[in-house]
Amino acid sequence: MSIVGFWQVFFSRVMHYDEFMGNKIDLIRVGDIGTNCWLYPLEPNPASSGKQPCVVIDPGDESSLIISRLRELHWLPRYVFLTHGHYDHVAALPDLAETFREESGGAFPQIGIHRLDAHYLGKDSLEIHRSSMSAAGGSAAYVDALWKALPPADILFEEGDQAGPFKVMHVPGHTQGSVSFYDEKAGVLFSGDTLFMGSWGRTDLPGGNERQLYQSLSRLLSMNGEIVVCPGHGPATCIKDEQRLIRHYL
Numbered sequence: 323m324s325i326v327g328f329w330q331v332f333f334s335r336v337m338h339y340d341e342f343m344g345n346k347i348d349l350i351r352v353g354d355i356g357t358n359c360w361l362y363p364l365e366p367n368p369a370s371s372g373k374q375p376c377v378v379i380d381p382g383d384e385s386s387l388i389i390s391r392l393r394e395l396h397w398l399p400r401y402v403f404l405t406h407g408h409y410d411h412v413a414a415l416p417d418l419a420e421t422f423r424e425e426s427g428g429a430f431p432q433i434g435i436h437r438l439d440a441h442y443l444g445k446d447s448l449e450i451h452r453s454s455m456s457a458a459g460g461s462a463a464y465v466d467a468l469w470k471a472l473p474p475a476d477i478l479f480e481e482g483d484q485a486g487p488f489k490v491m492h493v494p495g496h497t498q499g500s501v502s503f504y505d506e507k508a509g510v511l512f513s514g515d516t517l518f519m520g521s522w523g524r525t526d527l528p529g530g531n532e533r534q535l536y537q538s539l540s541r542l543l544s545m546n547g548e549i550v551v552c553p554g555h556g557p558a559t560c561i562k563d564e565q566r567l568i569r570h571y572l
């Protein structure tokens with residue numbers, strides 16, 4: 323069964339794919355609006371203490387669920403890569419970083435985000451999360467109640483960077499520093515909140531830009547149709563199934 327078929331039949335909060343374009347991959351849906359936190363394995367290396375090193379993409383909430391799943395799998399997060407800085411994609415980062423840095427003597431995980439979204443991390447980031455939450459129709463008090471200081475980025479991405487197995491694609495519009503992560507070898511794209519199944523990300527929050535979003539969307543949808551798309555919310559899909567968005571809307 324393809325990943326898309328698997329998604330449609332079994333829709334639980336934790337999913338594991340033993341054969342996903344030749345890779346294992348894990349997905350945890352977290353938080354009130356169901357953010358996709360993806361766990362993606364890396365080639366083993368001597369620094370991984372015998373555990374399977376992996377990338378965590380968008381740890382948006384429920385740190386205890388993410389940490390317990392990593393422990394269950396015996397996977398070690400070498401990197402946390404963020405498709406963008408919105409709170410529903412980063413809120414579990416403080417616990418994740420603290421837990422695994424303590425265990426690795428401070429070495430891992432390294433945190434990566436695009437340079438233009440770096441202000442969503444670090445000690446001065448509370449205000450941008452409060453204002454984004456208000457702009458989204460939520461309450462800044464919600465952020466205040468949950469707030470834990472977000473660690474700063476270790477890696478600032480630029481267009482075309484190689485980040486672990488991924489080529490970084492800068493796709494502004496949802497935020498100025500939105501990126502997608504493309505593993506060409508595996509044929510997998512982590513599209514963040516730029517491209518969803520049948521839709522795309524909103525542009526009405528601080529840093530959003532509709533014209534840029536459409537340009538970014540067109541760029542992603544011009545990629546090879548067989549590429550599997552793992553979005554920031556909702557089911558996985560593939561490029562060719564979303565190219566109708568161009569025909570119908572763009």
Ligand SMILES: [Fe+2]
Nearest residue numbers: 406408496515
């Ligand atoms: Fe977002």
